[in-house]
Amino acid sequence: MPEAPDNNAPLLTLQGVHTHIGEYHILQGVDLVVPRAGLTVLLGRNGAGKSTTLRTIMGLWHASAGALRFDGHDITKEQTPDISRRGIAFVPEDMGIFSGLTVQENLRLAAIGGRFDDKRLDWIFGLFPALKRFWLRPGGTLSGGQKQMVAIARAIIEPRKLLLIDEPTKGLAPAIVDNLSQAFLELKAHDTTILLVEQNFHFVRALGDHVAVMDDGRIVHAGSMQALSNDEAMQARLLGLHAGAVH
Numbered sequence: 001m002p003e004a005p006d007n008n009a010p011l012l013t014l015q016g017v018h019t020h021i022g023e024y025h026i027l028q029g030v031d032l033v034v035p036r037a038g039l040t041v042l043l044g045r046n047g048a049g050k051s052t053t054l055r056t057i058m059g060l061w062h063a064s065a066g067a068l069r070f071d072g073h074d075i076t077k078e079q080t081p082d083i084s085r086r087g088i089a090f091v092p093e094d095m096g097i098f099s100g101l102t103v104q105e106n107l108r109l110a111a112i113g114g115r116f117d118d119k120r121l122d123w124i125f126g127l128f129p130a131l132k133r134f135w136l137r138p139g140g141t142l143s144g145g146q147k148q149m150v151a152i153a154r155a156i157i158e159p160r161k162l163l164l165i166d167e168p169t170k171g172l173a174p175a176i177v178d179n180l181s182q183a184f185l186e187l188k189a190h191d192t193t194i195l196l197v198e199q200n201f202h203f204v205r206a207l208g209d210h211v212a213v214m215d216d217g218r219i220v221h222a223g224s225m226q227a228l229s230n231d232e233a234m235q236a237r238l239l240g241l242h243a244g245a246v247h
């Protein structure tokens with residue numbers, strides 16, 4: 001029997017996932033549930049394993065044990081192009097922009113058949129007006145924030161079920177962070193599920209619906225963002241944040 005997606009089931013689940021990179025045992029039994037729709041934030045200190053979790057979901061590292069299910073399918077052993085075709089897009093921390101190609105060319109590479117859907121492109125220009133202004137500029141001449149917009153635009157140039165985004169606000173000016181924040185709200189409103197790795201709790205507390213916290217290659221807390229947001233003692237325990245901290 002072919003597997004059929006169940007719309008009440010979580011979009012993505014990781015069950016007891018272990019990932020080794022060479023001799024290093026990085027993910028040590030990750031259990032993570034990403035509900036359909038809404039934004040799940042993955043928090044945790046540097047080196048906790050957040051990026052490795054995203055790369056394992058994307059098939060860039062393969063789980064040495066455990067199982068990953070996406071939209072009713074077992075993707076544990078699938079290769080990255082097949083995982084991408086299932087509707088997952090990944091925006092890595094280094095963004096992966098082609099610096100010698102224009103904004104237009106960077107986006108065209110991700111459009112099926114190299115063709116843009118004009119309505120979708122207009123919607124993306126509405127999210128990130130800077131992209132329209134710099135359409136014919138080489139990616140390498142853009143600021144960090146503009147590159148981040150290109151990277152996210154490339155991920156959504158085709159409709160996706162799930163976006164994996166790794167630390168998009170790192171080093172960006174507050175105005176750009178606000179623009180990203182608005183774009184994520186708009187994506188949520190369009191039923192795109194987002195799994196966002198972030199260190200900036202102030203940025204994600206207003207955006208996130210669900211939260212998971214990692215430490216030492218495991219999920220050490222999972223729940224609603226509202227519960228974590230309202231509980232300073234839990235923030236101090238899980239994130240090392242103290243009352244009044246804005247980071």
Ligand SMILES: Nc1ncnc2c1ncn2[C@@H]1O[C@H](COP(=O)(O)OP(=O)(O)OP(=O)(O)O)[C@@H](O)[C@H]1O
Binds near residue numbers: 026044049051
């Ligand atoms: N290619 C690699 N080779 C060896 N070790 C790696 C590699 N990539 C990551 N690691 C190690 O795996 C651990 C988890 O790294 P990861 O990047 O997943 O953490 P993170 O939570 O995303 O942290 P950060 O916020 O610093 O990116 C770290 O100890 C890191 O040094």
